[in-house]
Structure formats: structure tokens, C-alpha cells
Amino acid sequence: MKTEAPGKIILFGEHAVVHGQPAIAVPLSAVRVTAEIEPAGCGGGVTVLAPDQNVTLHLIGASEKEDRLYNALAYPVEIALRALNIPMPDVCITIRSTIPIASGLGSGAAVAAALIRAVGIAVQRPFTNDTLNPLVYEVETRHHGTPSGIDNTVIVYEQPVYFMRGSGSATEQRPNTIEPFQITNPFTLLVADSGQSSPTHITVDDVGALYRADPNRIGALFARIGAITRAARATIEQKQGESGTLYTKLGALMDENHALLRELTVSSDELDHLCDAARAAGAHGAKLSGGGRGGNMIALVTPDK
Ligand code: MEV
Numbered sequence: 001m002k003t004e005a006p007g008k009i010i011l012f013g014e015h016a017v018v019h020g021q022p023a024i025a026v027p028l029s030a031v032r033v034t035a036e037i038e039p040a041g042c043g044g045g046v047t048v049l050a051p052d053q054n055v056t057l058h059l060i061g062a063s064e065k066e067d068r069l070y071n072a073l074a075y076p077v078e079i080a081l082r083a084l085n086i087p088m089p090d091v092c093i094t095i096r097s098t099i100p101i102a103s104g105l106g107s108g109a110a111v112a113a114a115l116i117r118a119v120g121i122a123v124q125r126p127f128t129n130d131t132l133n134p135l136v137y138e139v140e141t142r143h144h145g146t147p148s149g150i151d152n153t154v155i156v157y158e159q160p161v162y163f164m165r166g167s168g169s170a171t172e173q174r175p176n177t178i179e180p181f182q183i184t185n186p187f188t189l190l191v192a193d194s195g196q197s198s199p200t201h202i203t204v205d206d207v208g209a210l211y212r213a214d215p216n217r218i219g220a221l222f223a224r225i226g227a228i229t230r231a232a233r234a235t236i237e238q239k240q241g242e243s244g245t246l247y248t249k250l251g252a253l254m255d256e257n258h259a260l261l262r263e264l265t266v267s268s269d270e271l272d273h274l275c276d277a278a279r280a281a282g283a284h285g286a287k288l289s290g291g292g293r294g295g296n297m298i299a300l301v302t303p304d305k
Contacts, residue, residue, distance in 0.1 A: 104290020251285025
């Protein structure tokens, strides 16, 4: 038996979404994590194999090891067992992934989603997407302190999502806004890898520090990114017949979003160069996607380009 989870692309709104603005993400189904489930010998506990990383983990009891790779594979299993309230089963799970690591395409959340699904299937108590999503969020929290929740949501439900983070305060509890939406007018994106890996938690922390140091200026950048995201959604959802302007409008919004992400210090020379090269080759717009300072760029292109 096998479980899966896709990669993801943030179309608009990364970083600002951590601070309460909306963002749009789509699943990237061409790259995926798969988790294959096989029974293991009695008393063997859970074994997680990641042959591409040359890693074999034997999980027999509770563990508090604080290693990132260990956490990426073991923590989802621990969370799944805790949610199901069951002792360690005997099972072997083999994880394979075509999603590049630390490159803004959601590799961590996809590994967690596929692993937690695998544990549920192994003990014949499969998770629904609604029960899985908060568990993957919990894993994300361990990896990078203050995730907005958009990555786990788009990866678990595997559909385009307009997302706004909720807030919890003493006076108000606002849940996340998760609005799946239709892409009325399909469009083509080129995804290009800068070849630099960049852990999301570092750029998220740095943007948080910028905001604390200068809340007025950085808050205004977040607000502008939020406005771009709302305009992008309206453009993507516009009725057929108005689509002639889709590429022009969406491309300009991507360019502006990228410029604002540069101001938030999360671009890099390589990402700027990829965006410029894409535009020079005829793309209607381009931006970094995800945490930034590496990872991937997306460009809006017509299929003939
Ligand atoms: C990462 O894919 C998107 C960020 O906005 C972080 C987050 O939303 O958790 C950079």
C-alpha cells in the first residue's frame, strides 16, 4: 500500500501571509512524496527508510532526539501515533521524494503528510484530510517556528487555495480562512530552480525581525502584498471572455510581488537573475516562490514560449 502528497507553489503572498495577509497557493502535482507501507517483524516498531537520503530509522519508543533530519521523518510518526492514541505498531515505511529539499516547494510538509497518512493506513485508521491538516501543521511548527499554515493546507487538500491565517488572542479567536477556488482561466507557469537551498525558517525569522524593528514600513509592504494577492485572485477568477488581459494583469502583479519580496530581503542575485532572464525571454511576469533566498522562481509564460 502507498500514500502520497504533492509539492506546492505559492503564487502570491508568501511571508506577508505569516503576518495575517492572504496568500494563494497551488499544488505542484508533478513532484511528489510517496510512502510505501509494508508489515514488519513483531516487536520491530516503526522503521522509516529514506533510500535516496541513505537513511534508516528504527523507532521503538518515545524519543526526544533534536536532529532536523531525524525530526523530519520521526516526528510525523510520533504525531500520528499520539493522535491515534495507540502504541508503536510494527511497520516499515519507505519514503521517496522527487521534491527538492529546502527549495520552497513544500518538501517538509509533503513528507509529513505522506508519513502520517501511512501510519493511519498501516493501523487501519486512515486520517481524513480535515484531521490530517492540523497534524501536518504541528510538524511544520517544529521545523520552522511560525508557519502560516498555507503549505500544509495546499499539500493536504491538493487543490488551489486562498488562505488567510487566523489569530488567537485573549479577546478574539479567528480561525484560518481556507477558501478553495476555481482557476477559471488556466495559465502556464514555468518553475525554475535557483540551485540554492534555503531553509524557510531562517527567512521567516528574518522577516519577522525586520517587522519588529520597523512595523510601519514593513507592515505597509505586507499590506501591499495582501492587495496584490486579492487582485490576483479576482483576475484568476474572472469570467471567460475577459481572459485576454489575464496574462498581462497577472504578470504585472507577479513582478510587483517579487519587487516587494526583494524589499523584504528574501530574494537573491540568482533569483533576480532568473526572473530577469524569464522576462527577457518573453515571460509576462516572474517572482520567487516560497521562503526565498534560494529555491524556486515561477514565471508566467504562454505555452508557445
Ligand atoms: C513558505 O512556503 C511560505 C512562507 O510564507 C512561510 C509560511 O507561510 O509559513 C514563507
